[in-house]
Amino acid sequence: MIYLLASILCSVSVSVLLKIARKQKIDIEQAVAVNYIVAVALTMWVLQPDLHQPQQFLPTWWIFAALGVLLPGVFIIMGRAVEQVGIVKSDAAQRLSLFLPILASFLIFGETLTEGRLIGIVLAFAALLCLLWKADTAKKGGTLTQQAGLLLGVWAGYGVIDILFKQLAKSGTAFSGNLLVAFCLAAVLMFGWLFAKGSKWRPESIIGGAVLGGLNFLNILTYIRAHQTLSENPSIVFAGMNMGVIVLGTLIGAGFFKEKISSINAAGISMALVAVVCLFYWETLRSWVS
Structure with missing residues (x-):
């Protein structure tokens, strides 16, 4: 539970940093590239992966290869989606990617x-x-097909990344080395792009x-630890992470950035809290009732 809470806090902190960064005219793509360099350094320092036996990574090479491509790729897709479709719909696509890992929990992970x-x-x-119910009627640009493609990319990208992190958590002690290789590949691709x-x-x-890298590393590390x-x-x-992020993000948006919360949004916060209680404490509640 503590790992999940820490991951939620780090994830929301990343979003807050990105929101502030735009006001400070920080190039998000450059910050993302540097973030992976910091993540590599922190992985080496904190996790100290064993690199003396590279053959241990062969069974899971497809995981870090996919993550190395998807991690920076989804950042770029998300940025373009925000530009052409808007923040509201892009954020909705990211959060609704929850459907894919939830489905995988029962179809793949048994x-x-x-x-x-x-x-x-x-x-x-x-x-x-x-x-995520908000009015967003402003036309941002791009054709309908392009906008749909970007939203589909955000939805599928974040959903597949969640599933891959679960697979990475199953690799046991080798996960730190897999994570290191994924970060290295992501850094190479991102710097190459720039x-x-x-x-x-x-x-x-x-x-x-540098700040983004520290938060992102802690977010991923605690998320994988939660899966373990x-x-x-x-x-x-999967569900607890998404619920926690969206609830905390909504509260911070209203409290610090003066974003409006409608009655439907407020109902969603209450419903999310009930959902978390059901996910974590259903059996305890049933024993109390009986």
């Missing part, structure tokens, strides 16, 4: 669908729709990227 989890998952999806487009570096972007701690219940991690 989790048992209990009564409490079914109720919690249904409430979780209902809460997401309520929390150099290819002739990006001019800014000191603010480097500083912002709750290895028999991946749906709890």
